[in-house]
Amino acid sequence: MIPNLDWLADAACAGMDSRAFFATGHHARAQVNAARRVCKTCPVQPHCRDWAIQTGEYWGVWGGMSQLELRRKRRRFTSSARTGTRAAA
Template sequence: MSDQHWRQQAACAGMDPRAFFSIGHHARAQVNAARRVCATCPVRQQCADFAIGVGEANGVWGGMSQKQLRERRRRFTSRAKTSTRAAA
């Protein structure tokens, strides 16, 4: 089980999680609002690392949009495969 004490320091602690999962016509405004919260968050890096580590595909994590999150995860996965091949 991963250490998730960082969540207690999150700028979004106590907020409705739905604010970070955009749906519908106001999705862009919702993502921008969520990212403004993330910009003030002291545990942004831990949040991003967690989302990438568990393969989270939806929502705003670590101040990243879903597109940015997918790109970071793709790079992470690519590096992990390269490391695994090098170690084999």
């Protein structure tokens, strides 16, 4: 099944260099904060975040969430999927 990614066209980051969302080096925290500022203005932020969690994106800022935040959220998502319960967002 091919996922519906139509929301990508409406993303605030559409057309931006994707490297802006994958922080590296000594200025990683500043890069993450800059990426989050873009995400904050994005009309499809929830779609992006949910897609990243469900597909297991491991690196980068997605839907305004850092790598660490995504991993934590993913653990809750996969844990609730295994038990059949829904974790609080």
